[in-house]
């Protein structure tokens with residue numbers, strides 16, 4: 001029997017009856033060779049029945065298997081869903097943990113803000129009390145401070161103990177000590193304000209510490225979250241099949257951090273942080289406000305306190321707003337927590353449904369086992385049938401023949417049986433495959449079950465871990481809360497202590513305030529009286545000052561009077577001393593600026609004077625002030641008259657028989673000629689001296705008969721020229737007389753008796769000088785001009801004779817050759833001038849240092865002036881200077897030379913008096929001379945005077961001794 005002719009196909013059959021209907025279940029269908037589905041067309045009845053039964057069973061089992069496969073698939077899906085829910089649950093758990101962390105942070109912040117608020121409220125209360133007390137005291141004004149002030153008070157808020165001693169109230173001091181009490185009260189007030197500042201600083205530092213603690217808590221939370229993440233990652237590695245778990249957990253954590261809820265939380269935290277920062281800023285501004293320098297004024301302090309109160313009010317409002325905001329956030333988080341709890345409950349439900357599924361699975365497993373059993377039974381039945389068939393063949397071989405016949409007859413049936421056999425074999429193979437598949441499925445189910453168990457264990461572990469973490473978290477939170485509570489309690493205690501101190505301070509401040517107020521009232525009263533006092537004091541002071549100024553003015557005037565008197569006295573004594581010593585007196589005359597001085601910086605004035613001392617002159621030389629001291633200094637405003645007043649006594653002394661020499665020294669253009677001769681309308685010393693001599697001799701005419709003779713000569717290029725001689729080529733020389741003294745042989749001497757005579761003589765001299773030169777001005781600058789006046793007096797009673805000589809010398813310009821830039825004739829002139837002037841300097845130097853040999857003979861000038869410079873004569877030098885910058889160096893040279901000359905001591909001058917038996921001169925009417933007309937004497941001859949006269953008169957130019965004088969009328973007269 002061959003079953004190879006059976007064929008199989010897949011189709012859709014009814015699971016209950018095996019009919020080929022569209023039931024939606026895919027089953028294995030055995031097709032008949034004819035293509036119809038159903039019973040075999042030709043088979044033995046038993047076999048066919050069995051076969052159909054087997055086929056039906058097979059169909060049923062296929063259906064069951066398919067159902068099982070579908071169920072397994074559903075279970076797998078459910079398992080996946082469960083895992084996903086489990087992960088979601090875990091994520092929500094973590095979210096809850098994070099939420100709790102945030103909640104704890106928020107509660108910490110709340111605690112912090114509450115503590116801050118408490119601190120600020122304490123401060124506000126303190127300030128309000130202070131302000132109220134100050135206001136109250138200000139309005140009452142008469143509160144006895146001793147009734148409110150405690151005698152014990154802490155000096156410092158931070159370090160001092162509340163029981164430390166404090167200085168007693170100023171009100172306890174006696175009223176006489178009001179001023180010191182006020183000062184002490186003010187200083188204590190300042191000290192108290194300083195204490196307040198210190199407390200504020202401390203509070204700010206406490207706030208900073210609390211902020212630091214908060215930061216530490218946040219850091220710890222971050223670390224814990226990171227540790228949780230790490231443990232989750234490890235578990236993720238461990239259970240790689242939960243690929244989505246880690247992802248979901250991380251996603252959950254990420255969502256917690258960055259999700260909408262987390263973002264809200266972060267935003268809220270940021271807001272709280274910002275609020276906190278703002279509060280810190282306000283506290284610091286409050287601190288700055290406190291640390292501002294306190295004003296001494298009470299009203300200013302009260303204003304500060306009011307400002308502080310306003311700011312505290314604002315802070316209070318802001319804190320309330322922050323609290324309301326935090327309340328809202330707490331409500332929101334409560335809702336979130338309830339939502340998560342609901343999700344957790346759902347997950348629990350699903351877990352219980354999962355256990356139902358497990359029961360179903362076990363039922364299915366039992367069914368599968370039953371199906372296997374049935375399969376084995378069916379196989380057994382098949383084997384039995386085959387055995388029966390074999391037995392049947394052995395029992396009846398005809399049957400076999402019949403069968404063979406039948407087979408032959410129905411070859412188709414055989415083929416069909418073969419096909420069926422094949423089909424059965426295929427079906428068995430297929431069954432084996434199915435069994436194998438079922439076994440695989442079972443393995444897979446077992447594997448999945450293992451996984452489920454592992455997942456459950458992991459979940460349990462995770463839950464335990466989470467619980468542990470939450471426990472730890474709760475413990476740490478409780479510890480932190482306990483720490484913060486302890487800290488807050490400590491702060492509270494400190495604040496209470498501070499409050500107590502503040503109260504004490506306030507009490508003390510109140511008492512201080514009374515003292516300050518009393519002081520203020522006193523000061524106000526004094527301030528009101530101050531203008532009157534100031535006015536009275538000012539009036540008194542003005543009166544005193546006026547009287548003092550008046551006294552000082554009077555005293556000053558008397559001092560000035562005394563000073564001038566003293567100055568006159570000093571001058572007198574000085575003159576006497578000078579006379580005694582025989583010093584050469586030196587005057588200085590500064591001419592006014594003239595157009596030749598030019599303009600610009602060169603014309604700047606360099607000469608200044610001392611208003612109190614007419615003997616000092618200052619020269620500004622290259623930025624340096626040089627001082628020169630003279631017997632008298634004439635400024636540019638000094639007149640010819642003033643100058644002559646100073647020299648008139650000297651001039652008239654020649655009437656008494658003294659030799660007098662006045663010479664002007666200075667650079668060209670410094671005013672020598674102006675001083676000695678003067679312009680026509682403002683005569684100089686020469687004219688005035690002769691006029692004075694005429695006046696004086698006339699005044700003495702009753703007792704004395706005087707004769708005045710004059711000679712005029714010049715020294716030009718070391719040549720003496722007689723300016724009263726018509727002979728210009730007549731060169732004179734100085735000769736020493738045998739009996740001593742000097743004379744100029746051939747010098748014309750003219751006796752003058754009136755101003756008119758003098759004018760004539762001077763005119764002639766000028767004329768002769770002008771005819772000798774082409775340029776009068778230049779010539780005059782380069783020659784020394786001498787006017788020699790001899791006054792001879794005879795006493796009408798005693799016949800005593802006096803011989804006085806007055807030499808008036810206008811020296812040549814003293815400027816240096818190098819500066820003048822002269823050459824040729826000019827150079828020779830300049831050299832000669834320089835020679836004579838330097839010889840004059842040498843003589844002066846020799847006289848100063850009192851040398852034995854005085855080099856008079858080195859120049860005509862010094863030789864001629866030997867009597868005036870070397871012995872018993874009165875000598876005056878007038879140093880002429882220009883006042884401008886241009887001439888400053890020459891001015892300094894001239895003044896230095898004058899200083900040197902001033903120190904020369906010639907010895908006391910002596911009068912030239914000659915006593916003897918002379919012919920008496922008849923008395924003549926006053927103001928007249930015995931020579932009514934100008935008498936020009938001839939060239940002088942060696943003196944024929946008596947020995948006595950000769951011994952006293954050494955210099956005899958224009959000898960006029962009556963004894964040997966040859967009087968003649970001038971040709972011009």
Ligand SMILES: Nc1ncnc2c1ncn2[C@@H]1O[C@H](COP(=O)(O)OP(=O)(O)OP(=O)(O)O)[C@@H](O)[C@H]1O
Pocket residue numbers: 590591592594636666667668669670671672673674675777780781782811812813880
């Ligand atoms: N005190 C004075 N008041 C007014 N003018 C003055 C005075 N002194 C000098 N002068 C004027 O200064 C100019 C020069 O004076 P002065 O000729 O006398 O100088 P000097 O020294 O004699 O010169 P030189 O050496 O060339 O003779 C003249 O024009 C003169 O008028």
